[in-house]
Amino acid sequence: MAELKITVNGQHYQRDVAESRTLAQFLRYDLGLTGTKIGCEEAECGICTVLVDGMPVDSCIYPVWKAAGRSVTTIEGLTQGDELHPIQRQFIRHGAVQCGFCTPGLMMTSCALLEENPNPTEQDVKIALKDTYCRCTGYTSVIQAIQSAGREMQGLPPLPVNDPEVSEPLRVISRSVMPQEAVEKVTGAAKYTDDYVFEGMLYARTLRSPLPHARILAIRTDKAKALPGVRAVLTYEDVPGENLHGLVYRDWPVLCHDVVRYVGDAVAIVAADSEDIAALALKLIEVDYQPLPVVADPIYAHSPEAPILHPNHPTGNLLKHIKVRHGDVERGFAEADVIVENTYRTPTTEHAFLEPECSVGVPKGYPGHDKLTVYVGSQIPYQDRNQIARAMGLPEEEVRVVGTLIGGGFGGKEDIAGQIHVAMLATVTGLPVKMLYSRQESLIFHPKRHATIIKIKTGARRDGKLVAIQAELYGDGGAYASLSDKVMTRATTHATGPYEVPNAQIDCYAMYTNNVPSGAFRGFGVTQSAFAVEQNMDMIAEALGMDALELRRINAQRVGVTTATGQLLRESVGLLETIGDVQQDMYAHHNGSGFRWAWREGHKAYGWGVACAYKNTGLGGGAPDKSEAEIEAFEDGSVEVRTAAADMGQGIAHVVAQCAAEELAVPYEKVRVLLCDTDRTPNGGPTTASRQTFMTGNAARHAAIALREAFTQYAAELYDVSPDSIRYEEGLLRTNGKAVEVGEIVKHMKAHGVQPRTRYEYHAPATQPLGTGGDMHFAFSYATQAALVEVDTETGEVHVLKIVSSTDIGRAINPLMLQGQIEGGIIMAMGNCLSEAFIIEEGKPWSRLLARYKMPSIKHTPHIISRLVEDRASAGPYGAKGVGEIPSINTTPAICNAIYNAVGVRVFSIPVDQDALLRAMKAGQKAVYTAWQDVK
Amino acid sequence: MKLWESYHIPSTTSEALALLERYQGQARVVAGGTDLLVEAKAETHAPFVALIDITRIPELMSLEVSANEVIIGAGATHAQIVKHPVLASRATCLVESCGVVGGPQVRNVATLGGNVAHALPAADGTTSLIALDAQAEVIIEGQRRWLPLKELFLGPGKSALNPARDLLVRFRLALCGTRQASAFKRIMRPQGVALPILGCAAWVELDETGQHFASARVSIAPIGPTPARASEVEAQLVGQPTDEATIERVAHWAQAALHPRTSKYRATADYRREMIGVLLRRTLGLAVERARTGQAIPQGVGL
Structure with a gap:
């Protein structure tokens, strides 16, 4: 400790501060200025940005003593009294605030930009915010907000808000009202789990398996327990109730007992007086492991020689075989004039929500808490309560789960993270216990998007009518079931695409492996199958010499069509309209003289590509919703x-x-x-x-x-x-x-x-389980997108210049914020196509740093032209149906189809590898079967 | 978890050296920390016992321009270099390479000294310093001296400087004069670590007619284990006409003559070989144009 002099938001401080503190820690934990968020501690995500003498820096790795004698401005310093800063006002006005967790960083970075240049061009904004990430908004609204704020600061009228057109707005419905807690989010007052502090609170950490598959021979905790400041060290023996959790199958140990099944499996938990002591204690816990053979991929998992990972599961490593049977595919293919058959691969991907998981457990009897309480930003609070209660051996009424604000989820905060662990530690120590995961821990721990291998055969007649689809999907479910059953079911049932397909035979194998578990991630399996379905569609169109949109129009689902799961579509099928919109906007946004699918300028090749999608709203499949x-x-x-x-x-x-x-x-x-x-x-x-x-x-x-x-x-x-x-x-x-x-x-x-x-x-209206016919879902949303890409034929680099989108969501309850969902979904999907893969090598994650997992930044933001179709769903509120996932499904195949149109090379594996793409172009090959992660 | 215990901010080099001495190899020199601390985060070893922050030592923070040369303190940040108007026009490749490192938050703290001390084979700033034939002033084992920059690199990530003992003080390089210019370009991929697939800096001097290469210095990285000049490429240029045909021929020749390696999750050797040609064409062409017109405006800064 030594005395630090520092000015923060105009206030002078002189106090003892640990030399080991970062500026972010000092602001958050010593001064209580929790508006500054910590996202990665790697200087990657930029959400911790504050200004030091007016200059933006990443406070997460900036030693506080480096700021000695300097003046620091945080989000809390932007507001003057009750008056919002123009940046704050314009972020709200343009709908640039969703989860709000990255918002302070975006605004502080913008603040530095506007001080220097109040009239930034879009390019200036992209340069300034290049390393300040947002996973929700898709950046388009952020760019507008910053430009508007700059104008407002000069006394000029702000830019108009890009509010989408909607039909029949009511008094409040279909109006772009301000989201709840937007002011709190732009001022830094909004509270996420790590912003909660309780008197006497302890800090917890988790000891995780370093091996993908091993038998635990012994766990020794004596040395850790003896460390001063350690209040509890718990293992499987200390789980009071059932040592299992899981949303669909209860197969995931709260703390591993005999076997660990992936790198990241929890083995022991520690609560201590400080995070540093807890971290030190983890190093003192000794675990003897006997390594076991690793099941590293789903096809091997299905082979007879693979070791069985869950002996109690009746079908071995096959978590579930999911089938769609419709018509007679053999007869269908016999009618086909053209058949294409291909194998596609998609990697494991990571949500990278900007707020790492955090839970705080407060014991029964602690002031203000008459029962065991867990504060957590979770997607399913009641199921958390159920799972905590079971593991704690308590009736559900004796557990309370309080949801905090959530800094992004995208499906990654459905499974249990630290909730049960903090409940255990709080109960044992009698004190509140906080468990905050580091970014690096979050990366290895939580369930991801399934890696898939999809073999798909599509047949059509000369007139373009699809006659049959046959597909086989393998999904890497990882070590525990999580939501694999449901996710891979969705991949299977949506594997015909949003088309009328009279004959379909689709088999999906969701497999256990020793990889990180796979679970829910925006798009929920449909993202993967659409990548395959929609490229096959383009190949059919090419073989028939037919326009790619025309082929889709001919086959598009519409009212009266029966899906491959036997569901008669009776209403709210706006697909044709979305196709029409996209065709019109794509033609209107051509470059140069008239619409062309592809053209060249010097060494740059340009191409448009299209894809359609559909996605169910609601649980469906007979689950009571x-x-x-x-x-x-x-x-x-x-x-x-x-x-x-x-x-x-x-x-x-x-x-x-x-x-x-x-x-x-x-x-x-x-x-x-x-x-x-x-x-x-x-x-x-x-x-x-x-x-x-x-x-x-x-x-x-x-x-x-x-x-x-x-x-x-x-x-x-x-x-x-x-x-x-x-x-x-x-x-x-x-x-x-x-x-x-x-x-x-x-x-x-x-x-x-x-x-x-x-x-x-x-x-919800009743649904039917898969295989029984009838309504598997009570509503579907539809979308068509077109992508314009530029491929550098000298380097293979791919840039997305424009995305044209039309989305049928029944009704836009809040048009501006709904558009934010669409823009954000598109950008997230661009990451899926072009940059993201969570790499696991023989069960060991290589992508254990955010620096090794690149999501799209503002500089990748294309011009997005988006329209809404409001084909009302009669049971939906005012006709609305879901929007969360639909925009992120067809962007990937649209981009890949565009790449093919631009350079004549088809990409069968993502993320697109410019290296392989260039080599294929040079060699005159028409296909690339490898992705970035195959560069070895 | 904490990454270091003590933090010291000396105001002279001797104070810094004394602190390093006092900690007997347990302390680390730190400037921006954007490499050191992020690496520390990635590893699971014990925290550094002490960090010695050199960014308040005036000698290390200077940026002095004289008629024909510039002295850049090791603690000068990427942002300072990028914003310097004289460097922009007369050490253009350095500005271009510093301008593509990270985003503003990183460039505001990351230093040129840190870039060099890290000894990565393809660090952007280093690639340009090599092409600009920079020298470095160091204090190694207490001895202060000027060295050609390339002598600081012993292997990938291995520097002649001991980060627990030695200091990198400043750099010296000649500014471009009449008929001289430089350019830097790199190829990145949108995935994985933010290291270039290939970077290339070219410095050229034209003869009095402006029609021939009088002299050339080229640095392409990563090719070998340490940053180095591509002297065979340079030799191919000297005396040749500054036309497209020469550049095309040299680019072709270099693609065949140089042997880049495959790096996992970064690039295949074949792809890198292609990029050697692309980058040589792009940087040489640009440098020649700049030398001819006497106008150099940095490209791609911030992207």
């Missing part, structure tokens, strides 16, 4: 919506608030939302399967209708009028010329012991 919401009105005329539906940035909070405001006719600003507290909010179900708008939107809407009806009934009696005469507008109830504030009715109701509170449990 329900969501519950509660609404309460208050005397001041405000309303609170309560539901345990996680908002990881996608915006379910403003969706439910809009539904409530619409039905109760109160101003949107009067609606508060309380999310994800298992003691205070009813179960909204998992945030997965693009289901929340449909499910919890419906629950909130119906709860609001019920509350309105309660008001009506009460007021009718109170004022002795007919209920039919009562109308609502702008927070007022009107009847017979009288106008009463809703708050007044609330007062009356409460005075008479009537609670102005309603709860509604919404049940």
Whole structure:
């Protein structure tokens, strides 16, 4: 310790600060300025950016003593009194805030840029923010927000907001209202799990297996327990209840007992007075391992010689064989005039949500906590509660899960991370315990997108009609089941593409291996199958000499079509319209003289490519899908919506608030939302399967209708009028010329012991399990995208210049924020196609640093031209269906089709390897079967 | 977990050397920390006992331009170099190479000295310094002296400087004069670590007619285990016309003559060989044009 002099946000500090502190740690933990976030501690993601003497730096690796005598500005220093800074205002206005976790870093970096240059071009913004990542927004809105802020700072009018066109907007629905907690997110006041601090709190760490497959012979914890400052060291023996968790199959040990099955498997947990002591304690735990043979890939896993990883699983390493049978494929192919058959490969990919996992456990009896409580940013709070309770041997009512804000999830925060571990440690120590994963730990631990191998054969007649599809998919499920069953089912059922295919035979093998588990990731298996389906489609079109969009139009699903799972589509199939939109916009955005699929300028080759997609909304497959919401009105005329539906940035909070405001006719600003507290909010179900708008939107809407009806009934009696005469507008109830504030009715109701509170449990339309025919899903969203790429024929480098997109989402509840979902999904999918692969070598992750996993940065942002199709889903709230996943599915094949059109080389494995692409071009080869990860 | 214990900010080189001496090999010299601390994060060894921050030693932070040469302190940041107008026009390849390192946050703290001390075979700044025939002033085992830059590199990641004992003080290089110019380009991939697949810096001097190469220095990396000049390529250029045909011929020749290696998850040797040709064409062409026109505006900075 030594005395540090430093100025932060204009305030001078002189205090003892550990020399080992980083600037980020000092700001967050010593000064409590938690607006500065830590994303990687590798100077990679930039979200920790603060200004030191006006200069942006990555505070996560900046020693605080390096800032001695200097002046630091953080997000908390942007606001002047109550007045937001123009950057803060414009980020909100342009819809550039989703999860909010990267927002402080983006804004601080922008602040430095605008101080130097208040009129930045798009290129200037891209240069300044090149290393400041955002995984949600897709950057387009960020660029506009920064340019607008610069204008505002000079007293110029800001740029117009790029609000998409929608049909039949209502009073609040289909209006781009401000998302909930946006102000907190832009000021740094928003609280994510690591921002919570409790008196006496301990810090926990997890000892993880360094081996992909090994028998545990012994675990010795004595030395670790003896280390001063260590409060608990726990192993499998200390799990009070069932030592297993898992969302679909309970196969994942809370703490490994006899065997470890992947690098990252949890073996022991430690709670100590500080993180450093906890980390030191991990090094003192001795584990004797006997290495076992490693099952490193799903095809080997299926072979008879592979060791069985889960002896209790009835079908060995085959987690599940998933089948789609429709018509007679042999007869179908016999009718075909053209058949293409290819094998595609997709890698394991990582969500890279910018907030690493964090949980805080607070024991029963700690002040303000009458039961064991876990604070966590999780996608499924009620299932967390269930899994914590089982492992703790407690009834569910004795566990409370409080959802915090979530810094991005994308499917990666569905499985249990540290929730059970902190519950155990808090219970044993009697103190609150925080477990924050480092980025590096997060990378190796959590379930990823499945690597797949997809062999697919597509047959069509001369007139373009598809006659048969046959496919075989292998999915690498990794060490534990997680959501593999469901994800690979979706890959299988969507393997016909959004087309009418009379004959289909699709077999999928979801396999256990010793790789990192695979689970949910935006797109949920459909991302993988679309990569294969949509390239085969282009090959059919080429073989038939047919326009690629025309082929899709001929086969497009429409009302009256029966899918390969036997579902008759009766409504809300907007695919044809999305195809039409994209064709029109693609033609309108051609470069030069008239539309061409491909052209050359010097050593640059240009090409357009298209692809279609569809994605179910909701769980489907016969799973009971329900969501519950509660609404309460208050005397001041405000309303609170309560539901345990996680908002990881996608915006379910403003969706439910809009539904409530619409039905109760109160101003949107009067609606508060309380999310994800298992003691205070009813179960909204998992945030997965693009289901929340449909499910919890419906629950909130119906709860609001019920509350309105309660008001009506009460007021009718109170004022002795007919209920039919009562109308609502702008927070007022009107009847017979009288106008009463809703708050007044609330007062009356409460005075008479009537609670102005309603709860509604919404049940989705019934679905059928796969293989039984009928409705497997209650709604599908549709999309068409076109990509314009530039390929440097001297280097093989690929740049995406434009993405034209049209998406059928039934109805846009909040058009601007919905567009953010689409733009963000597209950019994420560009990463899937061009840069991302989580590399595992014989079970050992090579991608254990964020520096080894590149996601798209702002500099990759293409010009996105996006339109919405609103083909209403009758059961959806105001006609809405899911949007979370659909935009990220067809970008990859659209880009690959564009590359083929540009240079004549087809890419069968992603991410696209410029090295192999160039060598293929030079050699005159028409296909590339290797990807970046094959460069060895 | 903490990556270091003590942090010292000496204000002179002798103070820094005394601290290093005091810690007996347990301390590390640090400047921006964007390599050192990130590597420390990646490894699981114990924290550094002490870090010696050299960025407040005036001698290491200087950037002095005289008529024909520049002295750049080892602690000068990439951002300082990129923003320097004289370097932009007269040491253009250095600005271009420093301008593609990281984003603004990294360039604001990462130093040229750190880039060199790390001794990576394809560090961007280093590649340009080699082509500019830079010298480095070092204090090795307490002895202060000027060395040709290339003598600092012993192998991949292995420097003649001991980071627990020695200091890199500053660099000296000649600024481009009449009919002289330089250019730097690199090939990256969007995946994996942020190291170039191949980088190339070229410095040329034209004869009085402006029609022939009077002299040339070329650095292509990574080719060998350490940064080095491609002297055979340079020899092919001297005395030849500065036309496309020469450049094309030399590019072809270099593709056949040089032997790049395959690096896992970075590039195949075949691809790198192709890129040798591409980068030589692009950098030589640009450098010749700059030397001819006397105008050099850095390209690609920040991207």
